[in-house]
Amino acid sequence: MDRTARHSETRYGNRPTMKDVAARAGVGLKTVSRVVNSEPGVTPDTERRVQEAIDALGFRRNDSARVLRKGRTASIGLVLEDLADPFYGPLSRAVEEVARAHGALLINGSSAEDPEREQELVLALCARRVDGLIVIPAGDDHRYLEPEIKAGIATVFVDRPAGHVDVDMVLSDSFGGAREGVAHLIAHGHRRIGFIGDQPRIHTATERLRGYHAAMRDAGITVEDGWVSLGSTDPERVRAAAEEMLSGPEPVTALFAGNNRVTVTAVRVIAERERPVALVGFDDIELADLLGITVISQDAAAVGRTAAEHLFRRLDGADHAPARVELATTLIPRGSGELPPA
Amino acid sequence: MDRTARHSETRYGNRPTMKDVAARAGVGLKTVSRVVNSEPGVTPDTERRVQEAIDALGFRRNDSARVLRKGRTASIGLVLEDLADPFYGPLSRAVEEVARAHGALLINGSSAEDPEREQELVLALCARRVDGLIVIPAGDDHRYLEPEIKAGIATVFVDRPAGHVDVDMVLSDSFGGAREGVAHLIAHGHRRIGFIGDQPRIHTATERLRGYHAAMRDAGITVEDGWVSLGSTDPERVRAAAEEMLSGPEPVTALFAGNNRVTVTAVRVIAERERPVALVGFDDIELADLLGITVISQDAAAVGRTAAEHLFRRLDGADHAPARVELATTLIPRGSGELPPA
DNA sequence: CATCCTGTTGACAACGTTGTCCAGGGCCTA
DNA sequence: TAGGCCCTGGACAACGTTGTCAACAGGATG
Known part of the structure; x- marks a missing residue:
C-alpha cells in the first residue's frame, strides 16, 4: 500500500467520490454530477446506471467541495448569549424555521455574555463563509466586523444595538x-x-x-x-x-x-x-x-423571525440603507403587579 | 470588464484570497499560508510584511477550502426535537460547551418530531461532512445512517435508542x-x-x-x-x-x-x-x-455533556464496541406528589 | 575553496465539486 | 445523401487552501 492510498484512507473514512461513482457506472464525472443535481440532459437509462452506482457505494455529495466551487454555503450563523436561556430557545427556533424555508442550515454559538468570545465566534463563522449572520451582541464595539460586512456577509443585530458599525437591527422597545x-x-x-x-x-x-x-x-x-x-x-x-x-x-x-x-x-x-x-x-x-x-x-419568536426575514431579504439582494426595527412589548397583568402597597 | 472578472466579483462579495495577500506582500502563496497558520519557518520581517497585507486587505482564511483539503470540518451536528423546548436548551448548550473545548462548532436543527425531517436534516449534516453527529431521534428506523457511519461519521444517539443500527447511545432511565x-x-x-x-x-x-x-x-x-x-x-x-x-x-x-x-x-x-x-x-x-x-x-445538561464527550472520544480514536449509557433519574419531592388521596 | 548543513521560501499538485465547452451520434430536411 | 441541428456525454479548468518537495542563501566545517 503506497502512501497516497493510506493518506486518502484516513480522510472522511474513505468516502466514495463522484469519480468513484463515475468509474463504477462507466460514465464521465460530469454525468454523475448531473444526476446528483437533477440537471437535465441525461438519458433515463444512464441515470439509472448512475443511481445504482450511487446506492451501491453509499455515495453522498461533499458539500464542502460544492461550497468552495459555488461560493454560497447555504448556512447562516447565530450568535447569542446562552442557548439554555428560555428567552433564546424560541428565538433560535424561529430563526431556524426561516432558515429552513430558505434551504439554509443554522450554525449557532453562545457567547456567554463575553465580548471576546462573541468576537471569536463571529469570526469563526465568517471564516466558514456563512452567508449571513445574526448576532445578539455581548460587547459594544463591533468594528472588527467591518471587513466582513464589506466583503458581503449580511448581518443583523438583535436585541441590542451594534457598536460603531452600521447594520440592520431588530430590537425590543x-x-x-x-x-x-x-x-x-x-x-x-x-x-x-x-x-x-x-x-x-x-x-x-x-x-x-x-x-x-x-x-x-x-x-x-x-x-x-x-x-x-x-x-x-x-x-x-x-x-x-x-x-x-x-x-x-x-x-x-x-x-x-x-x-x-x-x-x-x-x-x-x-x-x-x-x-x-x-x-x-x-x-x-x-x-x-x-x-x-x-x-x-x-415575543422572542417574533424577534427571531423578524431578524431572520430581514437577513434573507438582504441575501436575496435588498440593498437599502441599514434599518432599525423596534418591536413593541406587551404588559400582561396577572396579579403580582396589581398588589397594593403593603 | 470580462466575464471571468464579473463572475468572481459575485462570489463571497469579492473576498481577498491568500493569493491576493501574497501578491501584495511580494511573497509566495505558501508563505502566507504559513503565517496564517502560525507555522514555523518564517522570518519576523517577512511575517510582518504578510501581516500588514492581511490587515490592509481584510483577509480571512476560507475554512471551506481548508476543510476540503484537510478532511476535517471541526464541526458537529446536533439534531433534536425542538430547540424551543426547555429540556433541549440546556442539553444543546452543554453539547456546545464540550464542542467548544474541542475547537468545534455546532450546527443544529430541529426535527419537530417528524421522522422525515429528521432524516433530511441528518443527511444534510452528513453532506456537510460534520465530524460527528448527535441525534435525538424522531423516527424509529435509522438504517439510512449505515453508509454514513461506515464512512466514518461518528454518531451518538441521545434520549431515545436508534432503530436497526448499532451506535453509541446515552439514555435516561x-x-x-x-x-x-x-x-x-x-x-x-x-x-x-x-x-x-x-x-x-x-x-x-x-x-x-x-x-x-x-x-x-x-x-x-x-x-x-x-x-x-x-x-x-x-x-x-x-x-x-x-x-x-x-x-x-x-x-x-x-x-x-x-x-x-x-x-x-x-x-x-x-x-x-x-x-x-x-x-x-x-x-x-x-x-x-x-x-x-x-x-x-x-439532568439535561449532564445528558448533553455525556453524549458530547462520548462523541469526541470516538473522534479521538476510541473504537470499542458501541456502548449504551443509561443515566439515573432523581425524584424531587416538592409537595404535589405527597398529597394524600382526596 | 569545496562541501555540507540549516533555515527560509516558493512551485506545484491535490482535495471533490461544478461551469464551460467541445465531440460525436442520431435525426430531420433539402 | 449531404448538411444542419439537437441531444447526450465527457475532458478540463477552476474554486482557495495545504502538503510535499526542491531550490536557494548563508554560515560552518573540512
Missing part, C-alpha cells in the same frame, strides 16, 4: 416596556419601587433603567439611593440586592425586575417574605400565569 | 424513573393513578408507561380502562385526557405526567379544580420549586 411596567406599579399606588437589572454594559439593561427613571419622573417621584441595582444576574447577587431593598425602616413596596432571570430570583425572595411585595418583570416566563406574575412580554 | 415516581404516589396512599404520556411511537413514552405498569403491578393494583392516555403533547389533548380522568363517579386521585409539556398542562388543569389532585411529572421544570411540583428529574 426596552425603554417603553420598562416605563409602562413601572407606571403600572405607580398606578396601583406604589411610590417606593426598586429596580434590579443586568450589567450596565448591556444596552437593554440601561434602556430599561432609563424607562424606570422616566416613569418615576413622570409621576414626580424622586428615586432614592438604594432603589436601583445593576449587575450580574447571578442569583446570589440578585437575592442580596432584593433583600437589601426589602429591609430597613423604609423598604420598597414593589420591585421591577430587569429580565427573566432576575424575575425568577425575585419571585423566590418575595415568596419567602411575609409582607406581600408587588412585582413586574421584563420578559415572560413559562408558568408565570400559574404563579400570577405580571410581566412585560416581548 | 425512563422506565426506572417512572416506576419510582408512580411508586411514590402509591406510597402516599394513592391507588387510582392516571398516566398521561407522549405518542407511543416515542421510545421514552412507552418506557415510562412500562414503568407505570410495573409500579402498579408491584403494588398489586389493576390498571383500569381510562387511566392511561398516550398521544400528542398538544395542550388541548392533554387537557381533555386529564379532565376525563378526573371526572366521573370514580376519578383518579393522582396523575403521573409523562414529560414536561404534559406536566405544565396538568398543573393548569389541576389548579382549576377544587378537589386536590396529586401529581408527579417526568422532567424538571423551571419554577417547579415555587409551584411545589414533585418531579422525576433528568
Whole structure:
C-alpha cells in the first residue's frame, strides 16, 4: 500500500467520490454530477446506471467541495448569549424555521455574555463563509466586523444595538416596556419601587433603567439611593440586592425586575417574605400565569423571525440603507403587579 | 470588464484570497499560508510584511477550502426535537460547551418530531461532512445512517435508542424513573393513578408507561380502562385526557405526567379544580420549586455533556464496541406528589 | 575553496465539486 | 445523401487552501 492510498484512507473514512461513482457506472464525472443535481440532459437509462452506482457505494455529495466551487454555503450563523436561556430557545427556533424555508442550515454559538468570545465566534463563522449572520451582541464595539460586512456577509443585530458599525437591527422597545411596567406599579399606588437589572454594559439593561427613571419622573417621584441595582444576574447577587431593598425602616413596596432571570430570583425572595411585595418583570416566563406574575412580554419568536426575514431579504439582494426595527412589548397583568402597597 | 472578472466579483462579495495577500506582500502563496497558520519557518520581517497585507486587505482564511483539503470540518451536528423546548436548551448548550473545548462548532436543527425531517436534516449534516453527529431521534428506523457511519461519521444517539443500527447511545432511565415516581404516589396512599404520556411511537413514552405498569403491578393494583392516555403533547389533548380522568363517579386521585409539556398542562388543569389532585411529572421544570411540583428529574445538561464527550472520544480514536449509557433519574419531592388521596 | 548543513521560501499538485465547452451520434430536411 | 441541428456525454479548468518537495542563501566545517 503506497502512501497516497493510506493518506486518502484516513480522510472522511474513505468516502466514495463522484469519480468513484463515475468509474463504477462507466460514465464521465460530469454525468454523475448531473444526476446528483437533477440537471437535465441525461438519458433515463444512464441515470439509472448512475443511481445504482450511487446506492451501491453509499455515495453522498461533499458539500464542502460544492461550497468552495459555488461560493454560497447555504448556512447562516447565530450568535447569542446562552442557548439554555428560555428567552433564546424560541428565538433560535424561529430563526431556524426561516432558515429552513430558505434551504439554509443554522450554525449557532453562545457567547456567554463575553465580548471576546462573541468576537471569536463571529469570526469563526465568517471564516466558514456563512452567508449571513445574526448576532445578539455581548460587547459594544463591533468594528472588527467591518471587513466582513464589506466583503458581503449580511448581518443583523438583535436585541441590542451594534457598536460603531452600521447594520440592520431588530430590537425590543426596552425603554417603553420598562416605563409602562413601572407606571403600572405607580398606578396601583406604589411610590417606593426598586429596580434590579443586568450589567450596565448591556444596552437593554440601561434602556430599561432609563424607562424606570422616566416613569418615576413622570409621576414626580424622586428615586432614592438604594432603589436601583445593576449587575450580574447571578442569583446570589440578585437575592442580596432584593433583600437589601426589602429591609430597613423604609423598604420598597414593589420591585421591577430587569429580565427573566432576575424575575425568577425575585419571585423566590418575595415568596419567602411575609409582607406581600408587588412585582413586574421584563420578559415572560413559562408558568408565570400559574404563579400570577405580571410581566412585560416581548415575543422572542417574533424577534427571531423578524431578524431572520430581514437577513434573507438582504441575501436575496435588498440593498437599502441599514434599518432599525423596534418591536413593541406587551404588559400582561396577572396579579403580582396589581398588589397594593403593603 | 470580462466575464471571468464579473463572475468572481459575485462570489463571497469579492473576498481577498491568500493569493491576493501574497501578491501584495511580494511573497509566495505558501508563505502566507504559513503565517496564517502560525507555522514555523518564517522570518519576523517577512511575517510582518504578510501581516500588514492581511490587515490592509481584510483577509480571512476560507475554512471551506481548508476543510476540503484537510478532511476535517471541526464541526458537529446536533439534531433534536425542538430547540424551543426547555429540556433541549440546556442539553444543546452543554453539547456546545464540550464542542467548544474541542475547537468545534455546532450546527443544529430541529426535527419537530417528524421522522422525515429528521432524516433530511441528518443527511444534510452528513453532506456537510460534520465530524460527528448527535441525534435525538424522531423516527424509529435509522438504517439510512449505515453508509454514513461506515464512512466514518461518528454518531451518538441521545434520549431515545436508534432503530436497526448499532451506535453509541446515552439514555435516561425512563422506565426506572417512572416506576419510582408512580411508586411514590402509591406510597402516599394513592391507588387510582392516571398516566398521561407522549405518542407511543416515542421510545421514552412507552418506557415510562412500562414503568407505570410495573409500579402498579408491584403494588398489586389493576390498571383500569381510562387511566392511561398516550398521544400528542398538544395542550388541548392533554387537557381533555386529564379532565376525563378526573371526572366521573370514580376519578383518579393522582396523575403521573409523562414529560414536561404534559406536566405544565396538568398543573393548569389541576389548579382549576377544587378537589386536590396529586401529581408527579417526568422532567424538571423551571419554577417547579415555587409551584411545589414533585418531579422525576433528568439532568439535561449532564445528558448533553455525556453524549458530547462520548462523541469526541470516538473522534479521538476510541473504537470499542458501541456502548449504551443509561443515566439515573432523581425524584424531587416538592409537595404535589405527597398529597394524600382526596 | 569545496562541501555540507540549516533555515527560509516558493512551485506545484491535490482535495471533490461544478461551469464551460467541445465531440460525436442520431435525426430531420433539402 | 449531404448538411444542419439537437441531444447526450465527457475532458478540463477552476474554486482557495495545504502538503510535499526542491531550490536557494548563508554560515560552518573540512
